[in-house]
Amino acid sequence: MSNYQRPSFIKKGRGFSVIYFSQTRKFLITKGVLEEFFQDTFSLEKNDYDHIVENLILKHPEFTDCLIISKSTTRDNNNEDDLSISPAVISSQLLLSNYVVEVRFDMNSLKDIFLSAYEHLNISNSHTTNYYHKVLSIVKNDSMHYLFSGSKIISKSLNKEYYKLQAQFANKLIEYYHNLESNQWLCSFHACAVKKSNKTYLILGDSGAGKSTLTALLCASGYRFVGDDLILMDQEFNIYDNPAALSAKESSWDILSKYYKEMHEINESNRTKGKVKMKYLPIHSIQKNLPDKHKISALFWVDFNPNTKAQLKPLSSFSISSSLIPDTWVNPELNYPELFTNWLIQSKGFRLIYSDFSSLVNVLDEQL
Amino acid sequence: MNKKNKENISRKEALEKMGKYAAMTALGTFIILNPKKAQASSPPDPGDNPFGGG
Numbered sequence: 160m161s162n163y164q165r166p167s168f169i170k171k172g173r174g175f176s177v178i179y180f181s182q183t184r185k186f187l188i189t190k191g192v193l194e195e196f197f198q199d200t201f202s203l204e205k206n207d208y209d210h211i212v213e214n215l216i217l218k219h220p221e222f223t224d225c226l227i228i229s230k231s232t233t234r235d236n237n238n239e240d241d242l243s244i245s246p247a248v249i250s251s252q253l254l255l256s257n258y259v260v261e262v263r264f265d266m267n268s269l270k271d272i273f274l275s276a277y278e279h280l281n282i283s284n285s286h287t288t289n290y291y292h293k294v295l296s297i298v299k300n301d302s303m304h305y306l307f308s309g310s311k312i313i314s315k316s317l318n319k320e321y322y323k324l325q326a327q328f329a330n331k332l333i334e335y336y337h338n339l340e341s342n343q344w345l346c347s348f349h350a351c352a353v354k355k356s357n358k359t360y361l362i363l364g365d366s367g368a369g370k371s372t373l374t375a376l377l378c379a380s381g382y383r384f385v386g387d388d389l390i391l392m393d394q395e396f397n398i399y400d401n402p403a404a405l406s407a408k409e410s411s412w413d414i415l416s417k418y419y420k421e422m423h424e425i426n427e428s429n430r431t432k433g434k435v436k437m438k439y440l441p442i443h444s445i446q447k448n449l450p451d452k453h454k455i456s457a458l459f460w461v462d463f464n465p466n467t468k469a470q471l472k473p474l475s476s477f478s479i480s481s482s483l484i485p486d487t488w489v490n491p492e493l494n495y496p497e498l499f500t501n502w503l504i505q506s507k508g509f510r511l512i513y514s515d516f517s518s519l520v521n522v523l524d525e526q527l
Numbered sequence: 528m529n530k531k532n533k534e535n536i537s538r539k540e541a542l543e544k545m546g547k548y549a550a551m552t553a554l555g556t557f558i559i560l561n562p563k564k565a566q567a568s569s570p571p572d573p574g575d576n577p578f579g580g581g
Contacts, residue, residue: 175556186562191555225559316565326566347566366569389568406569481558488563 162228163212166197168497172504175477179496185225186484186500188477252287253280255402256450258335259287263296269304272321273297273328275430276403279441295331297324306331329389329403336402337450344391346499347488351405352385352398352453353377356527359385359398359453362511363486364461372411373461375440376516377523379418384442385453394495396502397452404439412438414516421445457526458483458508469519471509471526479508 167181176194178187187193200211216222249264251274259282264270296307304324306314314327326347334342351362351374364370371387378384386401393399407415407422416422419440428437442448458479459471474482480503489499509526513519 184562184564186560187557188560189555189557191557193554193557219554221559320567322569323565323567325568329568330566344566346562349563349567349569389566477556481560484560484562486563488566 163209163226164228165208166201169197169201170500170504172476172480177480177500177504179500180225181496182228183225184491187225188481252282252284253277254282255280255332255335256338257291258293259290260293260295260335263294265298269297269299271429273325275428276406276439277332278439279404279444280402293335295328297328326389329401330391333391333399333401337399342393345394345490345495346392348390349486350390351387352390353382354385354453355382358456358527361390361455361458362461363458368461369463370461371405371407375405375407375415375442376418378442380520383448384446394498396454398455399452400443400448400450402443404441407438407440409436458506459511462510462512464512465514467512467514469513469522471511471522474508474510476504479506480504
């Protein structure tokens with residue numbers, strides 16, 4: 160008989176339940192019989208639970224990956240790395256609150272990829288004596304990218320997944336920006352965030368939905384910038400300003416130029432996304448923001464539709480949960496998945512449909 | 528000895544309960560979701576890997 164795992168917890172939402180399986184790190188969101196089934200079987204003895212779940216899987220093999228603990232479900236492999244890598248020889252210094260962070264690379268292309276969003280934080284070598292000094296190095300060999308803090312490897316990724324290392328790099332910079340030496344984050348969202356009248360909104364959507372453009376436009380219309388692309392949340396449900404500049408694809412330059420005179424002065428980045436040219440708009444600097452943290456008031460899923468007037472449609476808690484989880488990293492340690500679920504099932508969310516920006520601002524301001 | 532654990536129901540009771548779910552044909556609405564395995568910033572657009580595979 161296989162080793163079937165039990166739910167780690169079952170959280171009741173409005174008309175549905177969120178069930179989490181810690182060993183396979185999967186969430187099951189369900190309404191109806193399954194919800195009742197897992198509640199009823201939660202406290203069964205192992206043999207009985209296994210027997211019943213085996214019957215479930217026979218009829219519904221789609222639960223195999225979710226419920227069977229595979230022997231290969233292990234932590235990241237810790238094989239010795241082949242560290243035949245070149246020393247980091249290219250260096251830049253970033254000023255983040257009380258920290259001067261020296262970032263070293265072994266090749267210029269890495270610098271373009273990792274630092275384009277932070278050029279506005281670059282400082283010269285002089286006048287750095289009153290700050291804490293940190294060194295981050297990014298180097299690569301034939302198969303892997305590595306991120307070092309000082310002489311210690313803190314993260315690594317396959318070359319084709321270098322964007323995962325970008326997130327780890329961004330994390331470190333966010334921590335320094337907020338004067339945190341390190342933090343146990345609850346989760347990270349692939350999202351933008353803005354704030355107005357003490358209300359903070361997380362802006363979500365598919366890649367290319369216009370999250371960044373919309374965020375930039377809102378920030379030119381009275382909203383405070385919180386972050387673009389990557390938003391970290393702590394165990395008390397605070398999200399933190401991300402010091403990175405907002406990434407603006409070429410298709411958005413014309414409209415952003417109407418709102419940001421800086422767009423003309425910003426050079427096109429050496430970094431592209433595919434064939435798409437990019438500029439990086441440092442909205443925190445433009446708004447002269449100081450590092451801060453915020454509580455999320457609502458989540459918006461952006462949906463650009465040229466045939467519809469701007470509108471906000473409330474989303475059910477079920478839709479919010481099922482939309483947010485696949486695009487979110489949830490820290491699997493401790494009771495973080497449960498904390499995250501508690502936060503998730505009480506969150507308010509809306510689908511934000513718009514075709515023209517000015518009517519959208521009106522709709523949002525009414526919501527405020 | 529018939530010491531019954533209040534938390535754990537007996538096998539007999541479990542099987543009775545299972546009768547209730549025996550058909551298990553209509554499970555209602557359900558979605559199995561994987562959160563992201565690692566923190567990640569926006570993945571590159573297709574074809575946008577300056578370092579090739581690996």
